[in-house]
Amino acid sequence: MKKKTSNKWAKYIVICVLLAIFLVPFYLMVINSFKTTQQFVSSPFSLPDKIDFDNYAQAFEKMNFLNAIGNSAIITSISVVLILLTSSMAAYFLVRHKWRINKIIFAVLVASMIVPFQAIMIPLVSIYGKLDLMNSKWVLIFMYLGFGQAFAIFIFHGFIKNIPLEMEEAALIDGCNKMQSFFRIVFPLLRPVITTVLILDVLWIWNDYLLPSLVLLSPQERTLPLSTYNFFSSYSVDFAPLMAGLVLTILPVLIVYLFCQKQIIRGVVQGAIK
Amino acid sequence: MKRGKKALINAGTFAAFMGPSLIAFICVLLIPLVYGIYLTFTNYSPITGTQDYVGFQNFAAIFSDKEYLGQFLKTLRYVFYSTIFCNVLAFILAYLLTSNVKGQNFFRAGFFTPNLIGGIVLGYIWKFIFANVITLIGKSLEYEPLMMSFLTHPERAIWAMIIVTVWQYAGYLMMIYVAGFVSIPKDILEASDIDGATGLKKLFKVTIPMMVPSFIICFFISISRGFMSYDLNLALTNGQPYGSTRLAAMHIYQKAFQANQYGVGQAEAIVLFIAVAIAAVSQVLLTKRYEVEA
Numbered sequence: 001m002k003k004k005t006s007n008k009w010a011k012y013i014v015i016c017v018l019l020a021i022f023l024v025p026f027y028l029m030v031i032n033s034f035k036t037t038q039q040f041v042s043s044p045f046s047l048p049d050k051i052d053f054d055n056y057a058q059a060f061e062k063m064n065f066l067n068a069i070g071n072s073a074i075i076t077s078i079s080v081v082l083i084l085l086t087s088s089m090a091a092y093f094l095v096r097h098k099w100r101i102n103k104i105i106f107a108v109l110v111a112s113m114i115v116p117f118q119a120i121m122i123p124l125v126s127i128y129g130k131l132d133l134m135n136s137k138w139v140l141i142f143m144y145l146g147f148g149q150a151f152a153i154f155i156f157h158g159f160i161k162n163i164p165l166e167m168e169e170a171a172l173i174d175g176c177n178k179m180q181s182f183f184r185i186v187f188p189l190l191r192p193v194i195t196t197v198l199i200l201d202v203l204w205i206w207n208d209y210l211l212p213s214l215v216l217l218s219p220q221e222r223t224l225p226l227s228t229y230n231f232f233s234s235y236s237v238d239f240a241p242l243m244a245g246l247v248l249t250i251l252p253v254l255i256v257y258l259f260c261q262k263q264i265i266r267g268v269v270q271g272a273i274k
Numbered sequence: 275m276k277r278g279k280k281a282l283i284n285a286g287t288f289a290a291f292m293g294p295s296l297i298a299f300i301c302v303l304l305i306p307l308v309y310g311i312y313l314t315f316t317n318y319s320p321i322t323g324t325q326d327y328v329g330f331q332n333f334a335a336i337f338s339d340k341e342y343l344g345q346f347l348k349t350l351r352y353v354f355y356s357t358i359f360c361n362v363l364a365f366i367l368a369y370l371l372t373s374n375v376k377g378q379n380f381f382r383a384g385f386f387t388p389n390l391i392g393g394i395v396l397g398y399i400w401k402f403i404f405a406n407v408i409t410l411i412g413k414s415l416e417y418e419p420l421m422m423s424f425l426t427h428p429e430r431a432i433w434a435m436i437i438v439t440v441w442q443y444a445g446y447l448m449m450i451y452v453a454g455f456v457s458i459p460k461d462i463l464e465a466s467d468i469d470g471a472t473g474l475k476k477l478f479k480v481t482i483p484m485m486v487p488s489f490i491i492c493f494f495i496s497i498s499r500g501f502m503s504y505d506l507n508l509a510l511t512n513g514q515p516y517g518s519t520r521l522a523a524m525h526i527y528q529k530a531f532q533a534n535q536y537g538v539g540q541a542e543a544i545v546l547f548i549a550v551a552i553a554a555v556s557q558v559l560l561t562k563r564y565e566v567e568a
Contacts, residue, residue: 003438015370044407086295093291116502118523119547122530122540146302149295178287207392225394227277235358246395253390261383269449271434
């Protein structure tokens with residue numbers, strides 16, 4: 001019995017040490033964001049003498065933070081809402097109509113999931129560049145809509161397959177058309193999978209760097225990852241404000257994580273296992 | 275007449291339900307994919323405006339480009355080591371965090387945190403750790419290998435990439451392994467207890483064989499993400515020093531958008547795509563052989 005408790009303590013200590021190592025980078029980032037660059041370089045481990053928000057003010061201004069976070073919020077929210085709507089409708093149609101064309105479409109969608117972004121990136125830029133469609137939020141949102149389809153349809157398809165037909169049949173008899181029966185009966189049942197797709201897509205689009213860096217060229221349109229990158233490449237010697245900039249970038253995600261970590265973790269794991 | 279009307283209604287509902295989805299998918303993914311295959315056979319460049327058919331010249335150019343081959347091997351090394359270390363660490367964490375430790379949900383959430391943040395930000399955080407913090411530790415300990423930043427050392431810089439990648443994904447893979455541990459039926463574990471299996475023996479003979487599906491998923495994720503790695507690469511090392519950490523994805527980007535050789539870049543992307551597919555599929559097939567029925 002004694003061996004068992006000491007074993008437990010050993011495990012506990014190992015876990016705590018590992019977690020400390022895991023989180024040290026974040027800790028260093030936060031404490032150094034309150035120091036001057038000089039203090040940062042000479043003693044990165046010491047706590048700051050005083051809490052002052054100069055670095056934050058500087059980062060806030062140079063990153064054009066409000067503008068960037070606004071762009072990120074608009075692009076992420078509109079893209080995700082559109083992906084959820086269109087892909088759930090498409091998945092519903094694919095499940096309920098076993099036509100040959102639908103089977104082919106579904107197979108193509110699933111197969112497309114293994115294509116890496118790098119294999120699409122160059123032709124995408126050359127086509128949309130030739131059509132002069134670059135540098136617009138709306139085109140970027142359209143692209144996310146396209147890239148988001150396959151995975152979302154796949155997840156919705158798996159879920160809708162298991163919803164019994166009876167309720168929809170009853171609704172049809174009561175005079176609902178297809179659209180109404182989808183939105184009134186099926187869509188509300190999708191809640192658990194909607195959360196999964198929502199979380200994965202928000203994390204993906206919010207943090208995405210490569211695609212927006214190719215599409216959004218003017219400083220006015222920059223999303224948060226783009227403005228972080230730009231801030232770093234233009235002010236690379238002044239470390240302390242850069243740390244403040246990183247804290248500002250991470251903060252919104254961490255606040256959301258604090259409140260819905262259970263759903264977020266579950267969503268991410270569900271998305272991976274399916 | 276009646277049949278015609280039915281077909282029309284069907285086509286209408288098809289358009290209403292599938293239309294937006296299909297249009298976006300075709301315009302953003304399908305057309306560029308096909309056009310991309312065509313591009314590999316041309317010398318397209320938006321600067322010179324040329325777009326002539328050149329046959330397999332671009333593919334020939336890749337395989338005679340010593341620099342690309344070197345970087346491709348480096349990418350393979352990076353993917354190999356980060357996959358192994360990441361999975362080992364994730365498995366250990368999952369093992370520790372499913373053994374009824376107090377506050378295990380808190381710990382799981384903590385290890386998972388890096389996955390919420392994009393590669394750009396993570397890369398910058400670590401850039402300062404490698405450049406300022408680790409060198410300072412090295413100086414105070416007077417330990418030679420730590421005194422010089424990993425990021426300026428041509429041999430060690432790739433290890434900086436591997437370390438950060440492991441840190442980034444271990445918590446994510448851990449959650450998948452946790453789900454695997456939890457899904458093992460209790461009666462099997464009890465039966466093995468009764469049969470006298472303990473500790474490591476139980477782990478290797480019972481638990482690991484039962485978790486093959488989790489291994490397949492985790493290796494698939496880490497291999498495919500490793501090959502695609504770009505954000506972290508850009509922020510942490512930007513391919514430096516001397517191009518020693520320029521991984522395949524970054525090479526493609528630079529070939530196309532900085533050297534303006536779209537055709538060669540796209541051919542490299544297709545080669546990368548095939549490499550990922552081969553690595554991922556053979557991994558799945560290899561691992562599937564060890565799958566057991568519960």
